[in-house]
Amino acid sequence: MTTVSDYKAQLLQRLQKAGDQPDSGAQEMLDLAGSEERITALIKLLSNPATPAADLVNAIGTLAAVSIFSKVLPTQSAELTNALRGLINSPDAEVRRQALSYLTLRGDAVAQQHLRSELQSSKPEADKSVPTSQAIAMLGVDKKAIDKALLLNIAKNPPDDESLVQAVRHLPADKDTAAVLMGILQDDSKPLAARALIPDIVNNVDSSAFTAYAKQKLEQYGAASEIAPFLASGVANIQSDKNQHQVEETKTLIRSLAAEGSDAFQKAVSQLNNPILPDK
Amino acid sequence: MRADAVIEAGLPRLDGSLSEQTFAALVDRLRQRGGESAPDLVPLLSVSHEVFRGRFASSAARMRAYAMAAFHDTGLPDQAVPYVVEVLETSFDPNLVAAAARAVRGMAVPDARLADYLIRSIYNIWQNDQPVSFESYDVSWPLTSFSTALLEVLGTLAWLAASAHHVIPELETLLSTFSKRFNPRVRASIAHCVETLRSSAADFPRTCCCSVPLVESGAVTGEDLDIASIELEDQDGRRFEWRQFFRGKPSALAFFYATCMNPRKCAQTIYNLVNIHNGLLDAGLDGQVRVAAITYDPQRDTPAVLRQYGESKGMRFGADCKMMRAPSQFDGVVDAFDLGVNYIGNQVNDHRVELYLLDCEGKIAHAFLRLQANPEHAIAELARLTSKSRASASGQ
Known part of the structure; x- marks a missing residue:
């Protein structure tokens, strides 16, 4: 029977090779992750009202990727949160989605409250920051951020099929x-x-x-x-x-x-x- | 509704139906009245207050933080200090920690004992520092300038001045060993804090440091809990009445729930209970004292969950050591102990740290609330209760 051990030498060789030659994209991210100045600059970009939406989306995406391993980014968490909370009401739908996604993944109370208010409101789906299905998925990251009553209401009267799926997925069994x-x-x-x-x-x-x-x-x-x-x-x-x-x-x-x-x-x-x- | 309208209309119902904005308006009104209203704010610090029922955990925390921060302006009464200390010691919520730090600055005289709690709070929040604002409840983001939880804590340490002189080495460690964990603004604030403490200590040398703890555990003159017939279920699914376990021997009883995400609360409470149990065994009190933990969340914490959770924390299950739930009558337990817990639906939204020592009649003899019990203190108390029990059994 073939076992992992049979591939050990080959795997080690590949790892060694990968370790010797990080591709340019990975190196760029590593450099960014360790740079206080560059992370500060990215956060300033998010805070600048003149930044185009596409650049905002790119910056949030980059920061989200770097946040997994950067030791510098946590030191800037207050500045980043302040900037992202300011983007929750961005006129650009993708900017709103990215900002809310980043914040809710980290349990941000302001983003959670914003999403809950919209779920409880009678706003038309098109006027919400993100579709109901995405809002449920974002809130569902934190079990204490969304409650049964709210989910039951959505399950009984979903704005669309995807929202029903998300509501059912997050409802507790009782x-x-x-x-x-x-x-x-x-x-x-x-x-x-x-x-x-x-x-x-x-x-x-x-x-x-x-x-x-x-x-x-x-x-x-x-x-x-x-x-x-x-x-x-x-x-x-x-x-x-x-x-x-x-x-x-x-x-x-x-x-x-x-x-x-x-x-x-x-x-x-x-x-x-x-x-x-x-x-x- | 503005604060004036709230007050003029008479006291609003302080329960879960009150909007957060009306709550904030009430706090604003009390804050504006100054020192005379400080005692009225104190009940709003309790996690079990009716006004937090049915709230999401983050909303309840924000509301409590807003009320706590108001002591900065009204002055911090003695009754509020245990709540402030509790937050600094156990909370990971940046809003609450910032509010507690601000509240300390409402004290008439800086208290050296708070400096150590403030230092500990830095370690709780340094990985998740967040912008905070207590000028008004609803804030328009982004803020053009803002404080953070860490900056509030450091500002308060500087405010303590000579009283906090003894934590200078701790602050220096933050700057030397952990410098990279802080951004330039926070590093500058730490450096400024060290400088302030040094210079104030030179100007006003500290003459004494009170050794009395800020949050004291309390001996309680126990009354009958009136829950003798409440049904409990242990980690093996065995069912029995309250009196069957909690009468006949003294016991240590902790409250917890398995999905608590705060490592300073439930997980630590159970580790502490295990230490107490081990200490009792070492003291030769095996078989003379019972040890138990009851969940705040009887719906999710099934016997299988209790067993798994207890084993993962080192509980030595046996006839005198159990984890339990009250499957259908937990409300009775909450009322009997006046537990510091609150809910949204059947889910815990906040709670305090709670360990009780019961005598052999099942009456509360001692309560360790808000901060983790000192195991040696708890063991000594249990030994005392055991001796008392033996003495009364032998008719002395």
Whole structure:
């Protein structure tokens, strides 16, 4: 059997070569990352109202890349935050998006509050700093920045399909969300990308309703429907359950459909044989 | 609504429904009234105040910071000092740290004991210094000139003048060893601070330094908690009533939650509890004292999470050492202990550090709040409670 060790010499040689000859782009970034003057200049660029939008986007992108490894940039965090907060309301959509993205990735309270206010407002989608779907994704980086009530409102009345997907993705699994999520799962008109997330959210919260729906759907359409693999996976991941009989019946049904199912369905069937231990 | 309207309309309902702007207007009004209103601001520093219920963590922090910063203008009353110290010791929020530093400058007389907390706060925020403004609540960004949390802390150290002379070596270390962690503006501020402390110490040599702690742990005359029948569940899913664990032997009880992101709070609380437990074993008190940690977040902290979290921190689980949740009656525990915790929905938005020592009847005998307990102090208190328990059992 081939192992990593077989490639060790080759890998070391490639690393050595790479270490000897950093490409010019990488060297440029390394130089920038260590330069107080150049980072200060970039931040000043962000603070200058005359800077063209394209240059602002480039500067934010460069700073975001450098922030991963620069020891100088954290010393300028206050100046950078001040400049970026000033760009949240930029007339250029991409500048706004980049500024909000940078700030929210670092848990900035001002950017979070700005996005939450817009999500709670009745502003038309086109007038928002970023689309609702992006705002949810940005706030979702910090679990304490977005709450269930706000997400439920969006899930019930999404401005577009992508927003529904993001709202569902970030909703917690509990009794308050289960009914809304089950409603979306059962609605064939909703996007599959959103429905597919739901079985593994609701399966251990309202296993009875979920199993009943999964069984009925699989009996009706077999393994052929697009949602079938996700239903099977949801059933396979049900942990300890009061309705064990109903769950076992559904599992039996799923196994019987395995031969006709897609690869994804068969993968879900294989999960039935590797149950997750119950959360005591 | 302006502050005047708030006051003239009578006190607004200080709960989660109050808008942040109305809260800020109220603080502004109190600030304008000066020293007489300082005591009215103190309750607004408590994380468990009703006004912070249902707020996002960052909003609650911003509101508390705004109220705390007002002490710069009203004067800092003694009752507010523990809150200020708590923030300097445990907070990583630049707004709160800056506000605490500003509040210190509202003291009538500089207090040397605060200098050490201010130095520690530098290490909490130096990787995440941020622009701050307390002139008004809503700010139009970008600011043309601004202060930062680090600059506020350094400004306050300079304000302490001769009282902070003893931290000059710490500041010099920042300049020599950690110079590259600061930008030129902050480096200049540190240098200025050192210079100010040196010159003020020469002009006004410090004569004494009070050794009494700023936040004292407190002996409590315990009352019945009235939660004896509350159901608890431990890290193995075993369920039992409160009285079954917390009666019969003295106990150390900490509160925490597993997803707390502040390393100075929950993680440190549990490490501290483990140290206390180990110290009890070393002191030969094995089997005579119980050790427990109860989560603030019974929904997310399932038995499996509790076990994993406890094991990762070195908890030695056993009959007398458990992590627990109150699956359906945690509100009763919050009320009984008057816990310093608040929520948005069922998610914690802020909390304080809390360790209680209970006697063998399950009554609170000692409380270590806001700052981590000194393990030796806690062990000594538990040994005392154990002796008292033995004495009363033998009828002495």
